Amino acid sequence: xxxxxxxxxxxxxxxxxxxxxxxxxxxxxxxxxxxxxxxxxxxxxxxxxxxxxxxxxxxxxxxxxxxxxxxxxxxxxxxxxxxxxxxxxxxxxxxxxxxxxxxxxxxxxxxxxxxxxxxxxxxxxxxxxxxxxxxxxxxxx
Numbered sequence: 652x653x654x655x656x657x658x659x660x661x662x663x664x665x666x667x668x669x670x671x672x673x674x675x676x677x678x679x680x681x682x683x684x685x686x687x688x689x690x691x692x693x694x695x696x697x698x699x700x701x702x703x704x705x706x707x708x709x710x711x712x713x714x715x716x717x718x719x720x721x722x723x724x725x726x727x728x729x730x731x732x733x734x735x736x737x738x739x740x741x742x743x744x745x746x747x748x749x750x751x752x753x754x755x756x757x758x759x760x761x762x763x764x765x766x767x768x769x770x771x772x773x774x775x776x777x778x779x780x781x782x783x784x785x786x787x788x789x790x791x792x
Contacts, residue, residue, distance in 0.1 A: 653719060660712040666705025669698050670737070670779045673772040680765065685755055692752035695768075699741055699748060706738045726785065726792040733782045737775060744771040 673695070680691050713734070717727055744767075751764035785791065 653716070656712045656715050659708055660716060663705040663708030663712060667702050667709065667737070667779060669702045669705075670741070670772070670775040674769065674776050677765070677769050677772050685758070688761075689752055689755040692748055692755065696745065696748040696752065699745060703738065703741055706734065706741065710734060710738075722789060723792060726789055729792055730782065730785055733778055733785070737778050737782070740771050740774050740778070744768060744775070747771070 676691070676695065680688055683691060713730070747764040747767040751761045751768065754761040754764060
């Protein structure tokens with residue numbers, strides 16, 4: 652059972668890997684034409700949903716795997732808080748992604764939405780990097 656959970660945990664981590672490349676993708680969207688921007692925002696919205704499902708997998712499998720190991724309470728608390736922060740920011744980012752896709756379709760300025768998406772994507776990437784560091788070095792805390 653533990654090996655299946657490890658496999659699912661790795662699959663969830665791969666789904667969350669989208670958040671690592673997201674800031675770079677968002678930075679290049681401004682250079683695209685309107686139709687490509689609309690498609691890019693729609694694609695990012697779909698990929699964000701996939702990453703959110705990956706987060707649920709991470710929560711479930713990580714909770715199981717934490718019961719099988721010897722981890723400090725502080726480490727577990729920090730990891731859970733980071734996971735919830737990533738989930739919250741990813742969920743909050745859904746609205747600006749939707750509004751940006753609609754705005755491009757309606758030919759209006761999507762600058763405010765793009766700046767929010769850029770900020771959220773940067774936060775997500777930083778939090779995910781911290782999470783990966785803590786997973787690899789679980790004796791740090």
